[in-house]
Each structure stands twice: as structure tokens, then as C-alpha cells.
Amino acid sequence: MTILIxxxxxxxxxxxxxxxxxxxxxxxxxxxxxxxxxxxxxxxxLTPGRVHVFEKWTDEASLANHFTLPNYLDMxxxxxxxxxxxxxxxxxxxxxxxxxxxxxxxxxxxxxxLASSAA
Numbered sequence: 260m261t262i263l264i265x266x267x268x269x270x271x272x273x274x275x276x277x278x279x280x281x282x283x284x285x286x287x288x289x290x291x292x293x294x295x296x297x298x299x300x301x302x303x304x305l306t307p308g309r310v311h312v313f314e315k316w317t318d319e320a321s322l323a324n325h326f327t328l329p330n331y332l333d334m335x336x337x338x339x340x341x342x343x344x345x346x347x348x349x350x351x352x353x354x355x356x357x358x359x360x361x362x363x364x365x366x367x368x369x370x371x372x373l374a375s376s377a378a
Contacts, residue, residue, distance in 0.1 A: 261296075261356065262322055264314035266348035272308035274341035279310060281337055288330035289314075294321020312348070322350075 270278065279300050289298040296315040303309035316322045325331055338344060357372045 260318060261353040262314075262316040262319065263351045263353060264312070264316070264322075264348060265351075266312035266346060267303075268310045268312070268338070268344050268346040269306075270308050270310070270341045270344045275302055275308045275310055278338065278341050281340075282334060285330045285334045285337065288328075289325065292321065292325055292328070294318060295325065 279302060282300060286298055286300060289295055294317040296317060297313060298315075299313045301311050301313075303311055316325070355370060355373065357370060359366055361367050361371055
């Protein structure tokens with residue numbers, strides 16, 4: 260089961276770029292962890308001071324381990340250096356994934372491979 264985490268942090272725009280640059284090593288360390296498939300922070304191009312976070316983990320055990328490591332704990336300390344931050348984060352269990360585009364190159368909102376695998 261794949262786990263996705265999305266987060267959005269709003270902070271003083273004067274600190275947002277610095278926070279991402281200073282987090283580089285912490286992000287790289289997270290990417291090197293067993294079970295981490297994606298870990299990315301990005302500035303929102305339309306909302307000054309907003310940072311989006313995306314994470315993808317192979318399972319709960321890998322994510323639980325991540326929460327105990329120095330890079331995760333150091334990230335929390337590093338974020339506090341930006342002053343007040345309003346944030347929200349959510350995790351999602353993914354039971355199925357498939358391409359957005361079908362074999363003809365058409366984007367699909369439905370989960371079209373589920374029907375063919377059930378047959």
C-alpha cells in the first residue's frame with residue numbers, strides 16, 4: 260500500500276525561499292531513506308510565502324521510521340526559524356494507481372484499468 264502526504268505551509272514570504280534552500284540536505288536525507296519514493300518541497304508560483312510538500316512512501320513502517328530520524332526532527336526545528344507558519348498536512352492510503360492517459364493518449368478521470376483487470 261502506497262502512502263502519499265501532501266502539505267501546504269504559509270509563512271512570511273521573506274523566509275520561504277531560504278527555508279527551502281536550507282532544507283536541501285534534510286530533503287536529500289529523506290529521499291535516501293528506505294521506503295521513500297518521493298520527497299519534494301516547492302514554492303507556490305502564485306502565492307508568496309506558500310510552500311507545497313509532496314511525499315510518497317511504500318508503507319506505514321517506512322513512514323513511521325522517518326518520523327524518528329534526525330532529518331525529520333531537524334526539519335521541524337528549521338521550520339520554526341521562519342517564524343509563525345500556518346500549515347495543513349494530510350496523508351492518504353492508495354489502494355490503486357494507474358496512468359492518467361490511456362493507450363490512445365486520451366486523459367482519463369476514471370480508473371479505466373480496473374474494469375479490464377476485473378474481466
